[in-house]
Every structure is written in structure tokens, then in C-alpha cells.
Amino acid sequence: MGWRGVLGRPMSVTLAALTAVTAWGTGPMAGVSSAAPGDGSDSLVEDFAYPDRDKLLAEKGLKLVSGDGHITLVGCASGGSDLVRVNSRTSGDACFAVSGPVGYLALEIKRSYLAKSDSREGVTATVRTENPATNESKVEEVALEPGAWKSLGEGLDPALASTVLELSVGEGKTPVVTGDAARPWLARVTVGRPGQQGGKGCSGALVDRTWVLTAASCFSDDPAKPVPAGAPPREATATFAGKAPVRINYVVPRDDRDVLLARLAAPLTDIAPARVAGSSPGDGAALVAAGYGRTGTAWVPASPHNSNVTRSSATDTTMALTGGKICKGDAGGPVLDGNGRITAVQSLAAHAGCLGQSGDGDGSTAARTDNIVSWLTSSAFNGKAAFPLDEGAGSRRVLGGAAREFTAELVGGAEPGAVGKVGTALKLNGTTAYAATAGPVIDTTKSFSVSAWVKLDAKDKNRTFLSQAGNHASGFQLYYSKNYDKWVFNRHAADTDDTTIARSISTDTAQAGVWTHLTGVYDSATKKVQLFVNGKPQTAADFTTPWRASGALQIGRLRWQNAWQENAAGAIDEVRTVQSAVTQADATALSTGRLPEHLQELASFPLDETAGATQASGGMGSGPVATVAGGGAQLGVPGKVGTALKLNGTTAYAATAGPVIDTTKSFAVSAWVKLDAKDKNRTFLSQAGNHASGFQLYYSKNYDKWVFNRHTTDTDDTTIARSISTDTAQTGVWTYLTGVYDSATKKVQLFVNGKPQTAADYTTPWRANGALQIGRLHYQGTFQEHFAGTIDNIRIWDQTVSVGCSRTNAIGHRGAPEIAPENTLAALEAAADRGADWVETDVQFTKDDRPVIMHDATVDRTTDGTGRVDELTAEEISRLTVKGGGRVPTLEQVMASLKDRPARLLLEIKGPQSSAAVDRALRLVSEAGMTDRTLLQFFDEQVVRDASASPHRTKVALLRSALDADPVATARQFSLSAYAVKFSGLSARPAVVDKLRAAGVEVFVWTIDTEAQWQTATAWGVDGVITNRADHFVQWRNAHCAEQ
Known part of the structure; x- marks a missing residue:
């Protein structure tokens, strides 16, 4: 069954x-x-x-x-x-x-x-x-x-x-969950409210920073219907040991088995994800099933349990197990092979001995995951993800995340390197040029989305920018239509020469010579196709006959009536493909150049391997593989984060099969290193050429310092450009090194524990086509300078990164006003759920002294009402409708909503206010248990004094449009925890950031919404960025900031 x-x-x-x-x-x-x-x-x-x-x-x-x-x-x-x-x-x-x-x-x-x-x-x-x-x-x-x-x-x-x-x-409190130290990635998955209508409990495993692998049955209300991809049917959370529940905001089910990926609203960066096996363990294999299900005596236990089971047989989709005690609540729990990798998830059982269950056997059924690793990879919304790679002692391979599964071959005069919307772009000549993959990228029978920046050169005929071919027609087409003189996203109704077409057409005329962002979405649930132009939705069209286009993804041409035609004339940049229907908010994010919840890393080698493993896995997918070789290498030793790789300094190293970095373009590499010996040069990371290396991150005996260098040519007598540390290198101490090559400035630069060292000019980049080397250097045609010590958390980017800005907090100004109306619960929750570290909001007091969330002194601008807030009662305000939807929340409602979310509360009490009103708000914060997670900020100095004098005192910040003559003295005068200043005001004297931070005062800057401003503010070293686009800032920070 x-x-x-x-x-x-x-x-x-x-x-x-x-x-x-x-x-x-x-x-x-x-x-x-x-x-x-x-x-x-x-x-x-x-x-x-x-x-x-x-x-x-x-x-x-x-x-x-x-x-x-x-x-x-x-x-x-x-x-x-x-x-x-x-x-x-x-x-x-x-x-x-x-x-x-x-x-x-x-x-x-x-x-x-x-x-x-x-x-x-x-x-x-x-x-x-x-x-x-x-x-x-x-x-x-x-x-x-x-x-x-x-x-x-x-x-x-x-x-x-x-x-x-x-x-x-305990209404509103968080249930206690403990865990297994060996499996911190194990989760309790809860759908709905336990014990109430539709409430369900399952288990799951973190397989990526934002994704949990579990059972589809946990999200099913109707067993006759498949679980649809999208938002879960009711509120759902994943709870990990020692942590508050994390909301699940999107699910991706597998149709043919009881498997589902659940996306977390906020990434978990301090838990090393579980590993997913890519091969079957075989019949008779000893396995372990883990979960938070019932035991013989406990109904909903606070801690997980393990069952030793044996695989007896398997089909393509299921695995039959015998032994152990598998009970209700274990659905979605992982079945682990001998190396601790997930090979299946638990689904069905009728075991004797489970509390309240009268089963009489020891057989169970699990849904296989070992043969759907590629599906797991492609189904995750964040296409290029960072994987933790938990190989153990004895392993001969370590894996990096961010697999690149598809390569598009350039044909017919397609010209890469043209000036693009973001970096460079692909130029197409309109007659013969295109690029195509070797096979299909998108399953066109299911929901999907495609997007790209396009710049149209000619409007003399139809011009296709993206499609995926069938035999006679195409599965979709994103293009310019000469007939309509507009942008179109269409789907052919059948793979025939005479197919009908469903079109979503832009409202406005298409413009030539202008970068335009196009997103095409097919939603299998609504049976609609819809175009977005620069993030704005166009009229959707019905499409009821999806079919599988099994040909290649085409960049710049169309398959139609069994022929290739409608080649694009112009440039295309930033092509994205997603196996789900993106939302309008996602389309808007894509139009600003960002993939939602996307970590733009080329590869990640955290090396958090556990002892005893014989094979590595990159979480849900397989990225660049580095094989441990030479003897004397030890995985599973204590690391800076989890475990690490120890190398003997003579023969040991690890290397990929081929290049990971394109060394002709900007890139960055980083790692935690602990040096054992200073008797010679010791190389941590490099990428080999034929005679020299494309870069080298190492310890130099000659300088007795850390160095990041680049060889100027791939020859034995190459000269070298070096960025050298100011301080002497230390042995036996974990040190974080980052090397950056910036092709725009033509500089190489080293960072040591986040601090920049003197950059060096480098003007002759060349392509190192050899393997990435962990622990040795290729120089003068030989491998040498082996590393003696321990290396951990290797990270590689295909772009420059900022070092240290990862600590800059994202502060959602009035929540996320691009997603929902400002200061509504929807906006505040959206900011928190999209990774904001703080949610900033405003408090006004009603006629009956109730604190409500409102920026203005009147309700006119943001609601359907009129009048001053302090002249209306809380009851009257509660009946108002916010323009754009929603109600005006109270302070109590906001704190209740944020209490189980990780974001902290930045609360601005609008002044002037009486000391009694300020004390009342502080008392509510205290009663809600939010004192340690709340920072109050004020423009009004008297309100700051009142807050400091309150018996319910919490941390306070002062808001300034311009800097004080002596901001440090002001901070001491008012006992400030933070100093928040307008961007233009801080730009006059950004050096005060270091002075305030040295005095123990955090610095926030407001309100900035562009990447250029974020780059400037993080370079100043501010602690927080107050922005209307906190979700975008989080994505930008993840993509551009190395850890400190």
C-alpha cells in the first residue's frame, strides 16, 4: 500500500x-x-x-x-x-x-x-x-x-x-526540545497546532541551511491528492534542539514517494547539515532510523530516539526495513547508512511496543532518497547553496557545494564578455548566435519560473531570449513579439506544428536598447502562465495542457514548427531557472538582480566531517569533489567549526578533479588555518596551472607572515604579486585568512581575521586550468610547499567579497514595506521571516494610553480613518483598515508575533511622550519577556531620560539626523547602547564609527536602500543597516561578505 x-x-x-x-x-x-x-x-x-x-x-x-x-x-x-x-x-x-x-x-x-x-x-x-x-x-x-x-x-x-x-x-510559549549531540540537524516538524484540528507531528533533517528533508505525508490533508508545491496548508515549524521553532514558508513535494523539502523562513548558519547518500546501501545493510516519534512510554517525547534496523528489500521508490521500534511522529525522520548519511526517510510502520499503537510486527517502509539526489538539488529554491560536507576520519574525498549541473555551449557567433546589467553579458547577433545546454533543465510539466535581463537591439521580427525545445514546438518562450510590439511569455499547448499558444503579454510597449528584466512563470496549481516586467505582474493567461519539453534549454532562439528560428538580437544577462512558481515578491527581487534566499557562492568546504565516515556528501547536491591523497591526511580532527582536515606537511593534500575558479575574473577564497610548523613555506590553498599557480594563500618563511599572491604568468620564471600581512604569523592559533582578486581594480588583497592588509597591483590575470589544491602549491612544474597544520571552513566565491560586513545587522525599517503595508504584522513578520536581524517599528499612544504601532501622529496617511492617534481610543483604531490590507497592531500583538522568531525588536517611541507612557511601554516589554531582545530608540532626549529612569529599563539608542560634536560623549551622557544616525549625517565623519564601537556603543545607519549605500556603510564598519529592503540586504550581505 x-x-x-x-x-x-x-x-x-x-x-x-x-x-x-x-x-x-x-x-x-x-x-x-x-x-x-x-x-x-x-x-x-x-x-x-x-x-x-x-x-x-x-x-x-x-x-x-x-x-x-x-x-x-x-x-x-x-x-x-x-x-x-x-x-x-x-x-x-x-x-x-x-x-x-x-x-x-x-x-x-x-x-x-x-x-x-x-x-x-x-x-x-x-x-x-x-x-x-x-x-x-x-x-x-x-x-x-x-x-x-x-x-x-x-x-x-x-x-x-x-x-x-x-x-x-503556556499559550504562546515555546515547547522544550532536546537533541542528540551527534545529530544536531535532526528536527521535530510540526504542522498546525498539536492536538487541534489538522495538527500533525513528524521528524526531519536539515540538509541545507534553509531546507529540511521530511515526509510529504506530514503536509497532506487529503490522501487522494498530491501535496502542492508552495506555502504549507497551515502554519508549520521545524524545531531543533536548544532553538526556537523556525517557520516553514515553502514546501516542495516529490510526487512518486513520501518525500518533501521544506524551506525555512530563516537560514540556520550554526548547525552543520546532514549528509545525503548518493548510493544505495544494499539489502541486508545495518541502518539507523532516527526521529522524535513516540516510544514505548512517551507520547510526544522531548528528545529523539534511534532504532537499529536492517534493509530487507527495495523498489525504485521505497525501502523495506525490519527491526527497531518506529512509531507515530517518526514520519520524515532519516534512515542513516553506516557512514551517517541519509539514505531514506521513514514513512509507514505498524510496530509493536509503541505507546497507544497496537501493531504486532517489526516491519516498516521508508521512502528512498539515495536515488533522487539530483531532484533534491534542483528542487531547492536556492540553486547554488553552501553545503557543510561532514566527511570523517578515513574519508578520501571532500565535497564542495554549489554544483553546476548544466553547461551551455556557445554557438554561431555568440559573444560572451559584453557589457552586462550585472558584470558582463552574452551578446547575440540575431541570425546564427545562441547558447544551448546538452539536455533539458526544466521539467515543463510542473511549476517553473525563468528570468533574465535582456537588452533588445532590433524590433524587426520576433526575438526569443529563452526557451526549452521539444520535437516540433517549445515548452515555453520568453521573447519580444513584433506583432504585439511587446514582451511575451508563452507556452505551446502541444508539441506539434499546429499547436495553439497561451500568452501573457506586457501592458507597455517593449523598448529597444534598454535593459529590461523579464520573468516568466508557469503555476501548475492555478494553471496559469504569467509574465513579470521589471518585477511588475502582467495579465496572466490560462494554460491547461502542460507537456514535457525534453530538449535543451535555448538561450537566444526558439524551436517552432520543427525548425530553429526567431534568434535574439541583443544582449542577455543573469539567466535564472527555478522549478517552482515564484511569487510577485520573488519576481521583484529577481528584477533587482537578486535570487531570493540565494547564497552566491561557487563552492564551500567547511570540512565538518565526523570520524568514521568513508565518503563525503555535499548536503543535497554534489559540488566540486576534492580527493584526499598523499598519505598523512586526517579528517575528523577538532576544527574551528566542527571538525577539520589535518595535513602532515610532507605528502598530504586534497585536490579537485579540475578547476573550481576562473582565475581570469574576480574571485575570493577563505579558510580557517592553524599552522603547526614555520620551517618552510606552507600553502593552504592554490589552483594549479601547468608551471605555476593561479593564486596561493600561504605562510611565507621568508617574511614570517601570511601572504596571498598571484603568479603573473604560467611559467617557471614568473614574477609574483603579493599582499602580505602586517603582523607576524602565529603557530598553534586559529587564524582566518581571506584572499581577494578584484578584476576591476586589478588588485590582490589579503585579510587576516577580517582586517585588510596592504593590497598589491596585479595586471596580468591568466586562466589556471588545473585542480584546486588544498594543502600544496604547483610551482616551477612541481608540487611543493605542503601545509603542516589544520584547515577548516574553506569558502570560494566567483566574485569579490567584503570582509567583516557579515556582522552588519539587517534592520527592517517598519518591517518589510515592499512586501506588506508598513508597520503591519504582515510587514513585520515578513522582515523577520526573510532573515532580518532586527525589526524596527514605531509606537504611538492612543487616547486611552494604549501603545499602537503607527509612525505618523495621525492615521490619515496609512489607514481609511482620519484623526490624531492620541485623540482616538484603542478600540476605534482597531476597527480601522490599513491601506493595502490589514489592521493597526498593538505593541502587545507585535511582541507576541516576534517572540518565537529570531529577530530582535528595535522600538521607536514617538515623542514627546509623558514619562508614564514611556514606563507603560517598557513594562509591557518586560511582561512579554522581551527586555533582552528589545532596543528602544528615540529622537527626543527627554524620552531617553525617562526610559533610563524607568524601573523597567531596557537598552536605549538615540536617533540623530546629523552627528553630535562628540558622539562618544553624547553616548556616555545618555548611557546609550546604540547610536543611530542618518546616512548623510554619518558620511560627514565616518571615522566616528570606530570611536563609538571602541566605547562599547553600536552604530546604526538609517535609512538606506541601495547596494552602493550598503557597500559604503558596511565599509565604515556600522553594526546595523536600517533599510526598507531588509530581505534584499540579507541576500546582498550573504553574497558579498566573508565571515569575520
């Missing part, structure tokens, strides 16, 4: 869904199977139905419906002091234990009338009651006070009959 065939069993039910229940014998328990079928085909998705509830009904007369596992039935004489007690006229006392900060339980208990919490605060009892005489029902919510019996149900009105009860505790 396939995984979709076993998901039809009803899930848990909430109080709202139970309000139609009128008869005790036909309540929500009816029809809900709590027994596994015993054939290995029971879904492993945790539905949060209460374990053994049929047995408890028979024994105690209690119908326990569902819960999150943290409120459970216990004996009243159990001796615990943290019990919740419910008394009914039919069942007497029923007692429940609360474990952890969060708990939920739904049950049916007839004629309840009293409840109390022995000692736990924050417990709420919600009861549904009915009047038998009138058949009317109502829901009551009663807050239980520790040690005091409270009336509910019949206790409030004897004429009412109570039926359904919910107990909850």
Missing part, C-alpha cells in the same frame, strides 16, 4: 469542531482508528490522538480526544504537586499532569462542574455546555488559579450539561 493509501484516518479534533456533538455515544471518538493495521502500512504521522483512549474510556469513563502530549491523565494519588484536577458528577475526580511550559488536552467529560490547578499558573479550562431544554450551547473559558477550585460547566449553572473540555497552559 502506498503512503497516500493510509492517510484517510481521521485526525484530532478541536473544541470548535466538537460543538456539533450532542450524544455521548457518538462523539469525536467515533470512527477514529487508534489501532495500527498490523501490516506495516500505518502512517507514521503523529495525529495527536490520545493514546489508548478506548481503553481509558472503558476503565474510567473519560473520553480523551487529543492533545500535544504535555497534559496527560494520571492517578490523583500519584503524589505530584503540578496536577490539574477536574470534578464531574458522573466520573468524580480526574487528574492531569502538566509537563513542560506548554500543554493542551481536549476531552469529553460529562457533567463537569469544578476544576483547579494545584500549583501551575496560567492554566485555562474551556468548556462547552448545553441547555437540554433549549438545545442551546455556549463555550466558557475559565482561568484556573493555583490551589483554588473554580466553578465551570454545571458548577456555573446546574441547568446546563457540560460535554467537551479543553485544558491549556
Whole structure:
């Protein structure tokens, strides 16, 4: 039985869904199977139905419906002091234990009338009651006070009959999850609210900084239908040990098996992702299944468990396992081979011994992942990703991320190197020139998106910039139409000569000689094709007959009526292809030259390998492979981050099969190194030519310093351009080295622990066509200068990078106003979910002294209302509609929304305000538990003084349009934690940044939205950039900043 065939069993039910229940014998328990079928085909998705509830009904007369596992039935004489007690006229006392900060339980208990919490605060009892005489029902919510019996149900009105009860505790708090030190990448995946309608629990594994591999069944509401790619059907999170839950904002399912990739709203940079095997372990192999599922005694355990299993057989899509104890909640959990690599994810089982499950076998079914590595790679939205590469001791290979799977051959006079929109571009002559891959890039039967910058030279005929060929027609076409004189994205309805065409056509006339960004999107869910021009949506068109175009991706021509035609005349740049339908926000980002949540790295070698591994994996994909050779190399030794590669200084090294860097263009390399011996030159990184090397990052015995150099020619007698460290190199100390070659300035420059060293001129770049070398140099035709020491976290870029700006915080000004209306919850959450380190917002006080989120003193500009904020009550403001959608949030709502998100809160209280109002806001921050994550900023100096005098004091910042005469003195006068200044004001004296930082004061700059401004501000060394485009700044920072 396939995984979709076993998901039809009803899930848990909430109080709202139970309000139609009128008869005790036909309540929500009816029809809900709590027994596994015993054939290995029971879904492993945790539905949060209460374990053994049929047995408890028979024994105690209690119908326990569902819960999150943290409120459970216990004996009243159990001796615990943290019990919740419910008394009914039919069942007497029923007692429940609360474990952890969060708990939920739904049950049916007839004629309840009293409840109390022995000692736990924050417990709420919600009861549904009915009047038998009138058949009317109502829901009551009663807050239980520790040690005091409270009336509910019949206790409030004897004429009412109570039926359904919910107990909850810790609303808004984060449940505690612990982990396995050997597998920090293991996650608990939660969809919906545990114990409530549609709530589900699964397991998963971080396989890239922004992607979790799990089971598609966890996101399925209808087993007869496939899970659609896109936003999850309800709120979903992934929780890793010791961390707050991270929201899942996009899912990519695999159609033929129970596998799904879930994209995280914010990347996790401090967890080394799991490795995915690229080969099958074979029948009889000993494997380990890991997950956060039930055990024999625990319903929703806080820590994961492992099961030793054996592979008995396999099909193309599934793997049959025997042994172990695999239970509900383990769905999506990884099945690991002997090297700790993921070879499958758990899907179905009916194991004996699981709490509340009556399975009687030890067989289970997992969905294979070892034969879909290329799908995993192509399905991730961030096409070029950084992978952690966890090879262990004994491994002979290390892998770099960012595989480049497709090569487009230039044909017919296509000219690379033309002036582009971003760097250089491909020039096409309009008659014979094009570029094409060897085979298809896009699956045109599924959702996809394509985009490019184009500059049209001639409008004398149709000009095609992107297409993918079939036999007679093309799977799509992004082009200029002479007939319409407009831009068009189309899809041919069939692969025939006489096919009809669905077109999305631009509103405005196409312009020649102007760089224009075009994005074409096909959405298989809506069955629409849509064009975006410079990020703006054009009218969509219906397209209902997708077919697979199995030919090559064509840059600059079209396959139509079994012939090649409509060649592009002009230039094309920054071609992107994505196997999903991008949103308007994504299309806008693409039009500004950025791929959302995209880390623009050519390769990554963190070398976080675990001991015992025999093969490396680059997370979801395979990038450049470096083979360890020469003897004397040790993987798995302690590193700067995780583990590292140790080299013996005589024979050991690692090398790729071919070049990784195009040394004729800008590039950057970096690594953590720990030098053991200074008796000779020691090379950490290089790329070989025939006689010399394209670059060298090394220790120089002659200078006794760190050096980044470039050989001027590939000859034995080449001269050398060197950037040399100011300070002497140290042995036995981890040092972070970055070497940068900038083709625009014709300079090479070394950075040591983020600090720039003197650059050197370099004017003769040449292409080093040999392998990337880790631990040795090719010079005068021989390999030499082997490294003695340890190397970790190698990173390689195909561009220049800034060193140190990775610490610059992204601060979302009024949230993300390009995505949602300013200062709305949607805008603030969008900034936080797209990687902003801080969310900046404004507080005004209402007539009744309630703090609401509003920049202006009046509501006129941003809402459908009129009047001053301080002349309207909070209730009146709550009824206003924000222009563009949404409501005006309160400060409490904002803090509740951000509490489980990693972003911090930068709160500007608009002045002037009374000291009482300022204190009230600070008290709310304190009560919300947000003091340590909140920074208050003010223009008004008196408000700063009031905030500093408040008993609820938090960190404060002063806002300035221009610099004070002595900003450090001002910071000390007001005990500032941060000094926020306008970009134009700071540009007058940027040297004050270092002075303020030396005084322990952070420096923020406002409000800047262009890359040029970001480059300038980060070069000044500011701690934070306040911007309306925080999501774009995060992408820019990831692409251009090396770690410090």
C-alpha cells in the first residue's frame, strides 16, 4: 500500500469542531482508528490522538480526544504537586499532569462542574455546555488559579450539561526540545497546532541551511491528492534542539514517494547539515532510523530516539526495513547508512511496543532518497547553496557545494564578455548566435519560473531570449513579439506544428536598447502562465495542457514548427531557472538582480566531517569533489567549526578533479588555518596551472607572515604579486585568512581575521586550468610547499567579497514595506521571516494610553480613518483598515508575533511622550519577556531620560539626523547602547564609527536602500543597516561578505 493509501484516518479534533456533538455515544471518538493495521502500512504521522483512549474510556469513563502530549491523565494519588484536577458528577475526580511550559488536552467529560490547578499558573479550562431544554450551547473559558477550585460547566449553572473540555497552559510559549549531540540537524516538524484540528507531528533533517528533508505525508490533508508545491496548508515549524521553532514558508513535494523539502523562513548558519547518500546501501545493510516519534512510554517525547534496523528489500521508490521500534511522529525522520548519511526517510510502520499503537510486527517502509539526489538539488529554491560536507576520519574525498549541473555551449557567433546589467553579458547577433545546454533543465510539466535581463537591439521580427525545445514546438518562450510590439511569455499547448499558444503579454510597449528584466512563470496549481516586467505582474493567461519539453534549454532562439528560428538580437544577462512558481515578491527581487534566499557562492568546504565516515556528501547536491591523497591526511580532527582536515606537511593534500575558479575574473577564497610548523613555506590553498599557480594563500618563511599572491604568468620564471600581512604569523592559533582578486581594480588583497592588509597591483590575470589544491602549491612544474597544520571552513566565491560586513545587522525599517503595508504584522513578520536581524517599528499612544504601532501622529496617511492617534481610543483604531490590507497592531500583538522568531525588536517611541507612557511601554516589554531582545530608540532626549529612569529599563539608542560634536560623549551622557544616525549625517565623519564601537556603543545607519549605500556603510564598519529592503540586504550581505 502506498503512503497516500493510509492517510484517510481521521485526525484530532478541536473544541470548535466538537460543538456539533450532542450524544455521548457518538462523539469525536467515533470512527477514529487508534489501532495500527498490523501490516506495516500505518502512517507514521503523529495525529495527536490520545493514546489508548478506548481503553481509558472503558476503565474510567473519560473520553480523551487529543492533545500535544504535555497534559496527560494520571492517578490523583500519584503524589505530584503540578496536577490539574477536574470534578464531574458522573466520573468524580480526574487528574492531569502538566509537563513542560506548554500543554493542551481536549476531552469529553460529562457533567463537569469544578476544576483547579494545584500549583501551575496560567492554566485555562474551556468548556462547552448545553441547555437540554433549549438545545442551546455556549463555550466558557475559565482561568484556573493555583490551589483554588473554580466553578465551570454545571458548577456555573446546574441547568446546563457540560460535554467537551479543553485544558491549556503556556499559550504562546515555546515547547522544550532536546537533541542528540551527534545529530544536531535532526528536527521535530510540526504542522498546525498539536492536538487541534489538522495538527500533525513528524521528524526531519536539515540538509541545507534553509531546507529540511521530511515526509510529504506530514503536509497532506487529503490522501487522494498530491501535496502542492508552495506555502504549507497551515502554519508549520521545524524545531531543533536548544532553538526556537523556525517557520516553514515553502514546501516542495516529490510526487512518486513520501518525500518533501521544506524551506525555512530563516537560514540556520550554526548547525552543520546532514549528509545525503548518493548510493544505495544494499539489502541486508545495518541502518539507523532516527526521529522524535513516540516510544514505548512517551507520547510526544522531548528528545529523539534511534532504532537499529536492517534493509530487507527495495523498489525504485521505497525501502523495506525490519527491526527497531518506529512509531507515530517518526514520519520524515532519516534512515542513516553506516557512514551517517541519509539514505531514506521513514514513512509507514505498524510496530509493536509503541505507546497507544497496537501493531504486532517489526516491519516498516521508508521512502528512498539515495536515488533522487539530483531532484533534491534542483528542487531547492536556492540553486547554488553552501553545503557543510561532514566527511570523517578515513574519508578520501571532500565535497564542495554549489554544483553546476548544466553547461551551455556557445554557438554561431555568440559573444560572451559584453557589457552586462550585472558584470558582463552574452551578446547575440540575431541570425546564427545562441547558447544551448546538452539536455533539458526544466521539467515543463510542473511549476517553473525563468528570468533574465535582456537588452533588445532590433524590433524587426520576433526575438526569443529563452526557451526549452521539444520535437516540433517549445515548452515555453520568453521573447519580444513584433506583432504585439511587446514582451511575451508563452507556452505551446502541444508539441506539434499546429499547436495553439497561451500568452501573457506586457501592458507597455517593449523598448529597444534598454535593459529590461523579464520573468516568466508557469503555476501548475492555478494553471496559469504569467509574465513579470521589471518585477511588475502582467495579465496572466490560462494554460491547461502542460507537456514535457525534453530538449535543451535555448538561450537566444526558439524551436517552432520543427525548425530553429526567431534568434535574439541583443544582449542577455543573469539567466535564472527555478522549478517552482515564484511569487510577485520573488519576481521583484529577481528584477533587482537578486535570487531570493540565494547564497552566491561557487563552492564551500567547511570540512565538518565526523570520524568514521568513508565518503563525503555535499548536503543535497554534489559540488566540486576534492580527493584526499598523499598519505598523512586526517579528517575528523577538532576544527574551528566542527571538525577539520589535518595535513602532515610532507605528502598530504586534497585536490579537485579540475578547476573550481576562473582565475581570469574576480574571485575570493577563505579558510580557517592553524599552522603547526614555520620551517618552510606552507600553502593552504592554490589552483594549479601547468608551471605555476593561479593564486596561493600561504605562510611565507621568508617574511614570517601570511601572504596571498598571484603568479603573473604560467611559467617557471614568473614574477609574483603579493599582499602580505602586517603582523607576524602565529603557530598553534586559529587564524582566518581571506584572499581577494578584484578584476576591476586589478588588485590582490589579503585579510587576516577580517582586517585588510596592504593590497598589491596585479595586471596580468591568466586562466589556471588545473585542480584546486588544498594543502600544496604547483610551482616551477612541481608540487611543493605542503601545509603542516589544520584547515577548516574553506569558502570560494566567483566574485569579490567584503570582509567583516557579515556582522552588519539587517534592520527592517517598519518591517518589510515592499512586501506588506508598513508597520503591519504582515510587514513585520515578513522582515523577520526573510532573515532580518532586527525589526524596527514605531509606537504611538492612543487616547486611552494604549501603545499602537503607527509612525505618523495621525492615521490619515496609512489607514481609511482620519484623526490624531492620541485623540482616538484603542478600540476605534482597531476597527480601522490599513491601506493595502490589514489592521493597526498593538505593541502587545507585535511582541507576541516576534517572540518565537529570531529577530530582535528595535522600538521607536514617538515623542514627546509623558514619562508614564514611556514606563507603560517598557513594562509591557518586560511582561512579554522581551527586555533582552528589545532596543528602544528615540529622537527626543527627554524620552531617553525617562526610559533610563524607568524601573523597567531596557537598552536605549538615540536617533540623530546629523552627528553630535562628540558622539562618544553624547553616548556616555545618555548611557546609550546604540547610536543611530542618518546616512548623510554619518558620511560627514565616518571615522566616528570606530570611536563609538571602541566605547562599547553600536552604530546604526538609517535609512538606506541601495547596494552602493550598503557597500559604503558596511565599509565604515556600522553594526546595523536600517533599510526598507531588509530581505534584499540579507541576500546582498550573504553574497558579498566573508565571515569575520
